[in-house]
Amino acid sequence: MPQSPVIRKVGLAVVLAVAAWAGSGALGFPRVFQVMFATYVALGLAVFLLLDAPPMPRLSGRAAVAALVGFYLALSVVYIGGASLLPQYDPAVEKGKIEKILKRKRDRALADRRATAALLARVGQLQAQSDHLATQLARFAPAGTPMADRMTGMAPDAPAERLTVTERGAEVYELYECYNCHKIGGKGSVKKRGPVLDNIGGLLTINDIRKKILDPAYLYAEGFEKEHKKGRMPDKYRDLMTEDEVLSLATYLSTLKNPAVDTPRPVFVRADVQHGFTVFGYVRDAAGAGVPGVEVRAAPMVKGGHAASGTTNDGGYYEIFLHMHNENAGATVAVSARGVTKKFVAEYDPGDATTRRQQSVDLTVADPARA
Ligand code: HEC
Structure with a gap:
């Protein structure tokens, strides 16, 4: 019974x-390994079957060479075919898997950072909106209040620091670095x-100083025509300063009233100076503090x-516009x-179209609390 x-x-x-x-399935081996174990069993069977096989006839000469080559080819087909059928370890695939895990983490970190940036941007937007609203609200200040008054009126509560508008303006x-070209109290620009x-x-009124800072072509200092034509005063402040900074600075400069120092007269080249007469200045108490309202x-x-x-603003500053005509020149005005x-x-000279018709008048009043 050979069978x-x-x-x-x-x-x-x-x-x-x-x-x-x-068994391998129960032990939790992946499917690939199960296939592999089963294949080993099949290969073992093949070995034992070969051992039992009847001996082959002896080959020689050309037949032997052909059989050898044929066997080699058959083995090659089995190996290559088996290798391509069985799943292979691929470093690119493994790297891809690791990359996927890392990517998820990186994405999460990036998303966090983006969310933070978005939040910051939103904060900035809201700030701009509230600034805009504050400006709009300032427009509803009592009618007749000059523009600069209304704006400076809202300035003090802007930053958290406890500086007055004037102190902030000095800062x-x-x-x-206005001192690079200007002198105050003998300090600043060495060359003129x-x-x-x-x-x-x-x-100058606060509003005119403000306009000069924002647009140096707005007016020029008498005796500085050449410098003015050459545009020596930078016109970059409009882009660099916040509205709050410009107002603080203009307010600070508006408090400088030392007639002993020869300050060049402003010549207005753009404004229509003929119309009306402006009285402006500060109302202060005995201690020198501006009195509001x-x-x-x-x-x-x-x-x-x-x-x-007119009514003084938070800093005690006021502006009053008077309807005075050319024929009123030389009139006395009581403030x-x-x-x-x-x-x-x-x-004022009725023929002069470049000098602003205005007068600064500061008053010192008694403190109503003590009066
Ligand atoms: C690079 C030089 C330079 C700098 C910096 C500069 N200015 Fe001037 N400024 C001038 C010159 C020159 C004039 C005179 C010519 C003119 O009025 O255009 C002038 C004129 C003025 C006037 C008019 C003065 C008057 O008597 O009528 C004011 C106000 C003024 N500057 C304010 C400022 C303030 C505030 C700053 C800082 C934010 C500043 N300037 C920075 C060069 C400068």
Whole structure:
């Protein structure tokens, strides 16, 4: 019975293959390994079957060479075919898997960073919106208040620091290095690059100083025509300064009123200076602090002259616009607040179209709490 050992071996191999498959599966081996174990069993069976096979006839000469080559080719086909059928270890695939894990982590970190950036941007937007709203609200200030008043009125509560607007303005002056060309109190520009500013508050309103900073072509200092034509004063502040900085700076400069220092007269090249007359200045208490909310009245003492009034802002600053005509030149104007009156003569040349018709008048009033 030459058949029976072969059948037995095949039967045994099938049992072993099933056991190997089930066993490795139960132990948690991946499917690839189960296939591999079953394949080993099959290969073992093949070896035993070969051992039992009847001997081959002896080959020689050309037949032997052909058989050798044929066997080699057959083996090659089995190996290559098997290798391509079985799943292979691929470093690129493994790297891809690691990359995937890392990518997820990196993405999460990146998303976190983006979310933070988005939040910061949103904060900036909200800030800009609230600034804009504050500006809009400032427009609803009582009518008749000059523009600069309304704006400076809201300035003090902007930053958290406890500096007055004037102190902040002095800081802005330092920060933007105006002293490179200007002199205040004998300090600053050694060469005479630009005018001294010691009495600039007596010559310009807050709003005109503000306009000069934002647009140097707005007016020029008498005696500095050449420098003005060459555009020596930088026109970059419009882009660099916040509105709050410009106002603080203008407010600081508006407090400089030292007539002993010869500050060049401003010449207006763009504004229409003929229309009306502006009275401006500060109302202060005995201690020198600006008094807010004081009504100031200016009255030209001529027949048919129209008096007008204004209210001081948080810094004690006021501006009053008077309807005075060319023929009113030389009229005396009385400025009064809380029973204190100062008079000045409104002198202007009706033919002069470049000098602003205005006068700075500061008043010192009694503190109502003590009066
Ligand atoms: C590079 C030099 C330079 C710098 C910096 C400079 N200015 Fe001037 N400024 C001038 C010159 C020159 C003039 C005179 C010519 C003119 O009015 O255009 C002038 C004129 C002025 C006037 C008019 C003065 C008057 O008597 O009418 C004011 C106000 C003024 N500057 C303010 C400032 C402020 C505030 C800063 C800082 C933010 C500043 N300047 C920075 C050169 C400069």
